[in-house]
Amino acid sequence: GAVVSQHPSWVICKSGTSVKIECRSLDFQATTMFWYRQFPKQSLMLMATSNEGSKATYEQGVEKDKFLINHASLTLSTLTVTSAHPEDSSFYICSARREREQYFGPGTRLTVT
């Protein structure tokens, strides 16, 4: 149990376009989901905490107008990178909280050309 999926697993887009990443908890309901960004050989950097039915809480330094997060249901949260630029290229990972633990998705590799 406690499976989290992400889609797509990788995406290449042109600079200036928007990209949406989906995060789903497949076998449990999650009132809280987290979005992370990870650079090569570095730790996880929390971008925002998403609660179902309310606005996401963004970490300091994360542009909420650029990284739009929607947690429309207890099993789905989406991250939209708007007007993507090459510096947004990264590995994006979501997680869903169940009880005391958070379970991670497999990640999405975003490359902006």
Next chain:
Amino acid sequence: QQQVKQSPQSLIVQKGGISIINCAYENTAFDYFPWYQQFPGKGPALLIAIRPDVSEKKEGRFTISFNKSAKQFSLHIMDSQPGDSATYFCAASRVNQFYFGTGTSLTVIP
């Protein structure tokens, strides 16, 4: 301020040996301490976790040792195998907040 300090940054161990990764924290309000294993290009996966009222927890070849007074905890991997080669992250949590260590890249040599 780094809430959780993790060491070493990288570790090379012979097959069959013991891998030890250490973490330290400052905030005594943390009440949950998980360890995650991450393979390249994949998301982290929960390996084992402990609460501060327990000094040790063992699951198969993986053991967490917890020292509440020293505010330190460590992961021991017994009989390390090449398949254990991955990056390991410790974390400390309270309520809805998780703070991650900087990660340890483990390489197990056959």
